Amino acid sequence: MTSLTDTFHQWAAHSRERIGRTPLEPRLARIGRVLQVGDGVAMIAGLPDTRLDELLEIEGGAVAQAVDLAEGSIGCVLLDEADKAAAGSPVQGTGEVMRVPVGEALLGRVVDALGRPLDGGGAIAAQSLSPVDRPAPAIVDRALVDTPLSTGVLVIDATLPLGRGQRELIIGDRATGKTAIAVDTIIRQRASDVVCVYAAIGQKASSVARVIDAVRRYGAPERCIFVVGEADAAPGLQWITPYAACSMAEHFMEAGRDVLLVLDDLTKHAAVYREISLLLRRPPGREAYPGDIFYIHSRLLERAAKLSAERGGGSLTALPIAETQAGNLSAYIPTNLISITDGQIYLDPRLFQENQKPAVDVGRSVSRVGGKAQAAAVKPLAESLRLEYAQFLELEVFTRFGTLVDERTRRIIEHGRRIRAVFTQPQFAVLTVGEEVALLLALAERLLDEVPLERIGAFRERLRDWLAARQPDALELDDSSPALSSAGRARLREALAALAQAVAGESRSGGA
Numbered sequence: 484m485t486s487l488t489d490t491f492h493q494w495a496a497h498s499r500e501r502i503g504r505t506p507l508e509p510r511l512a513r514i515g516r517v518l519q520v521g522d523g524v525a526m527i528a529g530l531p532d533t534r535l536d537e538l539l540e541i542e543g544g545a546v547a548q549a550v551d552l553a554e555g556s557i558g559c560v561l562l563d564e565a566d567k568a569a570a571g572s573p574v575q576g577t578g579e580v581m582r583v584p585v586g587e588a589l590l591g592r593v594v595d596a597l598g599r600p601l602d603g604g605g606a607i608a609a610q611s612l613s614p615v616d617r618p619a620p621a622i623v624d625r626a627l628v629d630t631p632l633s634t635g636v637l638v639i640d641a642t643l644p645l646g647r648g649q650r651e652l653i654i655g656d657r658a659t660g661k662t663a664i665a666v667d668t669i670i671r672q673r674a675s676d677v678v679c680v681y682a683a684i685g686q687k688a689s690s691v692a693r694v695i696d697a698v699r700r701y702g703a704p705e706r707c708i709f710v711v712g713e714a715d716a717a718p719g720l721q722w723i724t725p726y727a728a729c730s731m732a733e734h735f736m737e738a739g740r741d742v743l744l745v746l747d748d749l750t751k752h753a754a755v756y757r758e759i760s761l762l763l764r765r766p767p768g769r770e771a772y773p774g775d776i777f778y779i780h781s782r783l784l785e786r787a788a789k790l791s792a793e794r795g796g797g798s799l800t801a802l803p804i805a806e807t808q809a810g811n812l813s814a815y816i817p818t819n820l821i822s823i824t825d826g827q828i829y830l831d832p833r834l835f836q837e838n839q840k841p842a843v844d845v846g847r848s849v850s851r852v853g854g855k856a857q858a859a860a861v862k863p864l865a866e867s868l869r870l871e872y873a874q875f876l877e878l879e880v881f882t883r884f885g886t887l888v889d890e891r892t893r894r895i896i897e898h899g900r901r902i903r904a905v906f907t908q909p910q911f912a913v914l915t916v917g918e919e920v921a922l923l924l925a926l927a928e929r930l931l932d933e934v935p936l937e938r939i940g941a942f943r944e945r946l947r948d949w950l951a952a953r954q955p956d957a958l959e960l961d962d963s964s965p966a967l968s969s970a971g972r973a974r975l976r977e978a979l980a981a982l983a984q985a986v987a988g989e990s991r992s993g994g995a
């Protein structure tokens with residue numbers, strides 16, 4: 484039997500032999516120096532082999548990304564621990580580009596652009612790491628957008644339908660309900676299998692908290708990821724946030740799932756990028772934005788796609804948000820984004836003030852690819868709606884001057900007012916396809932024309948329970964249901980007519 488000391492001696496001899504065999508050669512490392520640092524950017528010298536987008540480690544823990552390679556110096560954006568970097572600090576290249584954790588472990592979490600938890604939960608056990616900047620799927624790997632993505636907001640699903648894999652811009656002045664539409668769309672996905680990624684860029688902490696709270700309260704937070712680059716985060720971190728969020732979303736798309744990516748908002752992203760670029764002394768272009776601002780946004784949004792069946796058939800739908808100044812759609816960043824995306828939902832501050840919420844201006848909004856993807860049950864009912872509504876808006880202007888109108892015009896106007904009242908929808912009250920079909924059918928069959936305007940809200944509120952008791956299969960309709968059969972339509976019409984009568988009756992008898 485060997486004693487303990489024998490075992491130890493054996494082990495020591497073995498170790499000595501192993502160490503002897505290991506080649507310990509001198510290692511060559513280039514060490515650069517920070518020339519100057521401040522406001523989230525740094526200039527670095529002495530690392531001529533650095534490649535574009537390479538991560539550099541500054542002694543003390545700060546990490547920077549090389550974004551400008553010039554002879555003699557490198558312009559960097561600080562991503563992390565920016566206050567730990569000081570002029571003169573040694574810097575080393577890493578040979579790596581920026582990567583973020585991706586995978587199931589992120590679902591239900593709030594993280595920053597580097598994938599570090601912000602929700603007080605434990606560290607994220609990522610499946611793998613993915614570069615934040617990746618090329619978009621090639622044309623041959625894409626399929627046509629043909630599957631609807633319901634937003635639960637009637638005016639959008641009826642007149643500006645979205646398809647999975649589409650890029651639709653939500654644009655409007657400040658505080659016109661842009662975030663509210665995106666949040667409602669996320670909440671609506673509680674009844675689907677879509678994974679939602681919400682990227683907050685340069686937002687106030689209180690606004691971000693409101694969004695997360697709403698999704699936790701009404702939505703399916705276990706299928707959402709919140710990627711947050713708040714207004715007080717390092718500019719580099721805010722700048723990288725949409726790319727990181729997109730990589731996290733892409734992981735699910737490549738696994739064959741459907742993903743919704745909300746980018747709130749790209750105007751602030753452009754402003755942060757302008758700030759970084761000016762600090763790095765890049766030549767400013769129009770409105771002082773750097774020349775590649777169009778490129779960086781199109782490169783990001785091109786990553787939204789519907790993949791072909793051979794690539795798993797997943798999709799990434801992007802809802803970027805942009806802010807306008809005084810409704811000016813032809814400013815630089817808004818026109819850029821409008822031309823990159825497949826359509827825009829324009830929110831009008833005037834409508835918002837008139838309490839028409841959501842304040843979607845149907846005339847100035849468009850969805851260029853979603854029409855083909857509209858839910859089959861909704862499509863036949865929504866076809867003429869856009870036209871009827873536009874006609875009404877035009878006529879209504881005249882009646883403002885107290886013009887006497889003929890009977891036919893009066894009826895168009897009364898009907899238009901009903902359409903507008905049905906399109907008015909409170910926040911968080913997202914509709915299922917069944918409810919949307921019922922509301923649109925009630926409009927198409929003119930059942931609401933006898934209901935007083937102020938009772939339309941009550942009609943909507945009572946609809947679900949009413950149908951659950953009388954026409955439960957109407958509520959079962961979803962994105963994949965076929966259009967109503969004529970018998971089904973007649974049955975639903977009957978139930979809706981009874982509800983309209985009940986609601987109108989209540990108002991006559993002075994009830995409610």
Ligand SMILES: Nc1ncnc2c1ncn2[C@@H]1O[C@H](COP(=O)(O)OP(=O)(O)OP(=O)(O)O)[C@@H](O)[C@H]1O
Nearest residue numbers: 656657658659660661662663664840841908909910
């Ligand atoms: N459909 C709605 N019904 C009632 N109130 C709404 C509706 N949509 C938005 N609001 C309210 O309008 C306000 C502004 O909404 P929101 O924050 O979504 O606008 P925003 O355009 O994202 O603003 P910001 O420019 O600050 O990001 C909020 O107080 C919100 O509760």
Ligand SMILES: [Mg+2]
Nearest residue numbers: 661662663747
């Ligand atoms: Mg907002």
